[in-house]
Amino acid sequence: MNQQYYNAVVAMEKADVDPEYIQGWQCGYLLNPMREEQRLTEAYEAGYEAGKEKDVEAYKSYNA
Template sequence: MNMEYYNAVVAMEKAGVDPEFLQGWQGGYLLNPMREEQRLTEAYEAGYAAGQEKDMDAYKEWVKG
């Protein structure tokens, strides 16, 4: 198991990050194809870009509340 990935996801979930950002981050980190265009959101695209860069701190801008 990739503990870096696991720990980052747990931290984002505990912080209450926007679920769209988290889904994007997971997809980008795992190098999955991006969602189809009509389902893209600003949060998802930001998460996807951060995931591709393995950025573990970008989520802090997307914490709800």
């Protein structure tokens, strides 16, 4: 298990971050393809970009 990934997700959940952001971050971190266009949200896209960069602190400055 990747401890950085796990710790980041737990921290986001405890901080009550938008679930869309968390899902986007997880997909970006794991380099999964982005959702289809009609299901994209601002939170998901912000999380996806942060996840691609492996940024475990970006959620602190994201407030939807």
